[in-house]
Amino acid sequence: MTADTSPRAAVPMGLVPGPFHDRLVALNHQQAWMNWMGIASPAVLDTVEFEYFAIRNQATLFDISPMMKYRIAGPDAEAVVNRLVTRDIARLAPGRVAYAIWCDAEGNVVDDGTVFRLGQTEFRLCCQEPQRAWLDDVAWGFDVSVQDVSGAIAGLALQGPTSCAVLKDAGLAGIETLKPFEIREFRIDTHPVTISRTGFTGDLGYEIWMTPDDAPGVWDALMAAGIPRGLRVIGYHALDMARIEAGFLLPRVDFVSSETHLRPGRARNPYELGLDWLVALDKPHFNGRRALLRLAQEKPRRKLVAIEIDRDKPALNALVYHARRREVGFVTSALWSPTLKRNIAHAWVEAPWCETGDLWVEIYLQRELVWQRRMARARVVERGFFRHPRRTATPPADF
Amino acid sequence: MSPDAIVIGAGHNGLVAAARLGLAGRRVLVLEAQDAPGGLLGEAGGMRVAAMPTGLDPEVARALALHRHGLRPGRPLATIALGGNAPVRIEGGSVRGIDAAAAAAFADLHRRLGRHAAALAPMMAKVPPRLRDGGWGDLMTLARMGLGVRMLGRAQMRELLRVLLSNVWDLLDDEIGDGPLSGALAMEATLGGAMGPRSPGTVLPLLYRFAGRPRTMPEGGAGAIVAALVKAVEATGGQVRTGARVAGVLTGDDRVAGVRLEGGEEIRAPLVVSNAHPRATLLDLLGVRHLDAEDARRARLMATEGMVARLDLTLGAAPGVPGAGAPDLCDRMVIAPDMKMLETAFNAAKYKGIPERPGLECHWDAGASRLAVSAQFVPCGVKGGWSAETRDRLLSNVVSAIDDALPGTAAKVTGVTLATPADIEARFALPGGHWHHGEFRVDQMLMLRPFAGAAQYRMPVAGLYLCGAGAHPGGDVTGLPGWNAAGAALKDGRRA
Numbered sequence: 001m002t003a004d005t006s007p008r009a010a011v012p013m014g015l016v017p018g019p020f021h022d023r024l025v026a027l028n029h030q031q032a033w034m035n036w037m038g039i040a041s042p043a044v045l046d047t048v049e050f051e052y053f054a055i056r057n058q059a060t061l062f063d064i065s066p067m068m069k070y071r072i073a074g075p076d077a078e079a080v081v082n083r084l085v086t087r088d089i090a091r092l093a094p095g096r097v098a099y100a101i102w103c104d105a106e107g108n109v110v111d112d113g114t115v116f117r118l119g120q121t122e123f124r125l126c127c128q129e130p131q132r133a134w135l136d137d138v139a140w141g142f143d144v145s146v147q148d149v150s151g152a153i154a155g156l157a158l159q160g161p162t163s164c165a166v167l168k169d170a171g172l173a174g175i176e177t178l179k180p181f182e183i184r185e186f187r188i189d190t191h192p193v194t195i196s197r198t199g200f201t202g203d204l205g206y207e208i209w210m211t212p213d214d215a216p217g218v219w220d221a222l223m224a225a226g227i228p229r230g231l232r233v234i235g236y237h238a239l240d241m242a243r244i245e246a247g248f249l250l251p252r253v254d255f256v257s258s259e260t261h262l263r264p265g266r267a268r269n270p271y272e273l274g275l276d277w278l279v280a281l282d283k284p285h286f287n288g289r290r291a292l293l294r295l296a297q298e299k300p301r302r303k304l305v306a307i308e309i310d311r312d313k314p315a316l317n318a319l320v321y322h323a324r325r326r327e328v329g330f331v332t333s334a335l336w337s338p339t340l341k342r343n344i345a346h347a348w349v350e351a352p353w354c355e356t357g358d359l360w361v362e363i364y365l366q367r368e369l370v371w372q373r374r375m376a377r378a379r380v381v382e383r384g385f386f387r388h389p390r391r392t393a394t395p396p397a398d399f
Numbered sequence: 400m401s402p403d404a405i406v407i408g409a410g411h412n413g414l415v416a417a418a419r420l421g422l423a424g425r426r427v428l429v430l431e432a433q434d435a436p437g438g439l440l441g442e443a444g445g446m447r448v449a450a451m452p453t454g455l456d457p458e459v460a461r462a463l464a465l466h467r468h469g470l471r472p473g474r475p476l477a478t479i480a481l482g483g484n485a486p487v488r489i490e491g492g493s494v495r496g497i498d499a500a501a502a503a504a505f506a507d508l509h510r511r512l513g514r515h516a517a518a519l520a521p522m523m524a525k526v527p528p529r530l531r532d533g534g535w536g537d538l539m540t541l542a543r544m545g546l547g548v549r550m551l552g553r554a555q556m557r558e559l560l561r562v563l564l565s566n567v568w569d570l571l572d573d574e575i576g577d578g579p580l581s582g583a584l585a586m587e588a589t590l591g592g593a594m595g596p597r598s599p600g601t602v603l604p605l606l607y608r609f610a611g612r613p614r615t616m617p618e619g620g621a622g623a624i625v626a627a628l629v630k631a632v633e634a635t636g637g638q639v640r641t642g643a644r645v646a647g648v649l650t651g652d653d654r655v656a657g658v659r660l661e662g663g664e665e666i667r668a669p670l671v672v673s674n675a676h677p678r679a680t681l682l683d684l685l686g687v688r689h690l691d692a693e694d695a696r697r698a699r700l701m702a703t704e705g706m707v708a709r710l711d712l713t714l715g716a717a718p719g720v721p722g723a724g725a726p727d728l729c730d731r732m733v734i735a736p737d738m739k740m741l742e743t744a745f746n747a748a749k750y751k752g753i754p755e756r757p758g759l760e761c762h763w764d765a766g767a768s769r770l771a772v773s774a775q776f777v778p779c780g781v782k783g784g785w786s787a788e789t790r791d792r793l794l795s796n797v798v799s800a801i802d803d804a805l806p807g808t809a810a811k812v813t814g815v816t817l818a819t820p821a822d823i824e825a826r827f828a829l830p831g832g833h834w835h836h837g838e839f840r841v842d843q844m845l846m847l848r849p850f851a852g853a854a855q856y857r858m859p860v861a862g863l864y865l866c867g868a869g870a871h872p873g874g875d876v877t878g879l880p881g882w883n884a885a886g887a888a889l890k891d892g893r894r895a
Contacts, residue, residue, distance in 0.1 A: 083688070105691035105852065137696045141687035285653060287691050290859065 015040040019154035019215035020063045027233050036066040042235035051238035056339050058230030059160035062239055068130055069153050073122040074144035081123050084138045088280040092117045097181045097196050101278050107291030108258035108267035128251050154215040159205030162229040164396040170225035176395035189221040202246025204390040244335045247384030254332045254346050272300045303354035306383035309343040310376045318361040320347050328353040344385045402428040404670040405658055407645045410438025412881030413674030414628035416866040418463045419885035421635025432644035437625035444826050446816050448709050450771035451762050452621050452876035454612035459878040463631045470627035475613040481804035482736030483579035508574045515559045516609035518547045567601040568738050582735035586758050590775055591834040593704045595745025596738045600841045648684045655862030670862050676829050676836045677849035677869035689860050697850035705820035705832030708777040712770040713814035718805040734759040734804045744776040751782040753793050756800050779820035779832045835874025836867050856884040864888045
């Protein structure tokens with residue numbers, strides 16, 4: 001492999017503007033910015049409620065440009081990506097996307113992300129955390145080049161029931177035939193874009209990829225086409241609500257990457273995370289395979305489970321108890337789901353209570369400075385609270 | 400008929416492993432790339448790289464009945480430190496040639512270091528413990544290892560812990576001052592490695608040598624060890640095949656299946672024990688495709704810059720030692736007049752230069768009229784690469800250092816054979832040309848040897864074992880890595 005030796009500018013202090021910053025500034029009435037990989041990313045523009053309901057009922061735009069993106073290309077690209085992730089990438093056809101995780105030698109999860117197979121010998125990996133050093137290690141000894149293209153590609157997540165209709169209105173012929181996890185080239189106005197039918201909401205949605213130069217033009221075209229369809233720009237908080245409903249995991253929130261954890265025993269393997277379905281033990285050697293073969297035989301010592309909780313108060317940062325007495329876990333993500341009208345959460349629960357526990361969560365409420373404690377019964381349910389049939393219907397219904 | 404086990408490389412550790420496997424009833428085939436067995440201890444290319452071996456571990460020698468195969472251990476060699484006003488003769492804790500006060504100070508230091516080494520000795524010989532995730536289990540493992548140290552008593556334990564990771568310069572300067580005696584001891588602490596006397600962690604290798612066997616020259620010279628080991632292998636029905644360079648390890652279903660020789664011949668066996676360097680074993684023979692990224696990175700980045708050049712000088716007449724009480728020339732002569740000189744030599748090597756005055760260890764073979772010289776602090780990757788000019792400069796620096804210590808030697812030289820670390824690297828497919836198959840320092844010892852996650856002789860692919868000096872307990876001619884590796888393979892075989 002060859003190293004990316006392009007010169008880099010000095011890192012500026014504070015947050016830097018992303019490719020859609022000018023547009024976002026105009027709409028960000030709250031001026032609530034978050035730090036996403038050093039780029040100013042909106043937490044909320046108007047109100048979380050408006051933005052959340054737009055995800056579930058209309059269409060929403062969210063700037064995903066700060067996501068880390070790597071181009072892996074060359075004769076050994078498939079071998080390298082297959083060595084990296086636990087899924088069998090040899091079975092991923094060009095023009096398709098796969099959700100994947102990758103593990104260290106001990107079988108603990110380093111990060112998760114999406115693998116875009118752009119061609120027979122070209123892949124793009126999108127993920128939350130910087131992975132350059134890890135990719136270089138995995139690619140060493142192979143005929144492949146690894147490039148960080150995070151800054152060279154701008155991204156927009158267009159999600160929601162009317163998202164397909166918005167794209168059709170923007171003149172994208174044939175967008176309705178794009179299947180889930182498929183990638184295709186289009187033009188928006190005069191701007192070339194790559195669109196994948198992927199997302200983070202458990203609903204119909206697309207991710208639109210373009211150069212930073214094309215970004216403002218694409219934005220303007222989508223906004224113009226989207227107004228009649230209720231298109232709204234959203235910030236991270238609203239997306240996070242949809243993320244929990246959809247049952248997607250977030251590194252640093254639901255689990256700690258094996259590359260960044262400091263304390264022994266804090267890293268987590270796919271079996272604990274409930275991601276067994278992403279591990280193809282029958283393919284040739286990949287990173288962590290030997291450890292995963294062993295772990296697959298063992299009962300996980302704990303599991304990240306989806307729980308549904310009685311009563312309506314979200315179980316933020318709550319401890320989980322067995323039979324109201326024995327502490328057996330803790331909640332990582334929690335939400336009163338406005339769409340499902342259910343009190344949902346992700347929680348780490350120790351074995352064996354993750355399977356058959358008489359589980360309770362201790363919810364903390366502060367009311368005018370006074371703290372209250374409430375024990376509420378919790379049940380383990382299937383993860384992915386919100387999976388709408390719209391997510392996979394092709395062609396999507398015209399809303 | 401295909402063998403039960405293949406050993407890659409007929410170095411002493413490969414032969415020890417083969418003999419132990421043979422004793423356990425395995426049909427073993429040892430494949431050696433050179434035309435003669437022995438590895439660095441053999442005479443491939445007309446030169447024995449390990450000219451002055453330490454003695455094999457006595458338990459290994461006994462278990463393999465090497466006395467019945469003709470090995471007669473000679474007497475331990477004394478060390479003669481040259482380059483000072485008079486030769487200093489060191490035999491264990493007794494030293495002659497310096498004043499009585501200094502000799503007493505040395506005897507005291509020697510006794511203390513001996514006790515410290517003895518406290519560490521059990522962990523040196525045994526299979527290193529396995530460290531998993533840095534949790535409580537690991538702490539218990541380390542605690543058990545620490546028990547021996549604790550048994551030294553409070554004061555001695557504190558003293559050991561104080562010096563353990565410090566540098567040999569400070570220790571020796573405090574205790575006995577600089578001079579030929581300290582020079583010889585500092586040479587002992589640094590020989591073969593890429594650390595100078597002032598580098599942190601150089602006391603540990605010194606203790607390691609104290610815990611190990613003294614250098615002995617068996618009857619018939621160092622080659623007698625190889626000959627006896629080959630006989631021991633053959634006595635169990637094993638075979639040593641020379642001129643057979645292994646090009647790759649064959650696998651199937653994530654298990655070892657045999658080896659492929661240069662030229663394409665494939666030999667099948669369910670067990671392969673590699674006496675090659677860890678990096679060569681993993682990256683060149685097994686291949687990165689079979690490795691997790693972390694193991695590939697550690698194999699790639701492990702410290703293994705060789706620092707010893709070997710020279711054989713044929714002399715027209717025996718070298719003369721100045722002063723009265725001329726020592727036995729067949730003992731081990733060290734030319735490192737003081738620690739400062741060694742540190743200066745290391746400074747040059749650190750920046751890939753050739754030192755003006757390398758540290759030298761010499762041995763006179765009267766039968767062959769040959770002075771075997773090991774020159775310390777000669778970097779493998781010398782600046783600008785090895786050329787006729789750099790080789791000449793090294794040779795002239797070495798000869799003039801010898802001539803200072805043994806006047807008149809330069810004029811007696813009639814022939815020279817020089818092997819730079821780069822030559823050793825090329826001849827033996829030994830990364831860095833490193834004697835010990837990897838730097839002998841605290842982050843590459845015990846359960847970190849050759850690197851974290853690869854200790855305990857088992858390589859990532861089932862059925863592949865590492866038995867060379869890159870495995871614990873490491874370098875010198877003890878045979879313990881080979882013995883332990885074969886033990887690990889047999890234990891796994893019983894379990895399977």
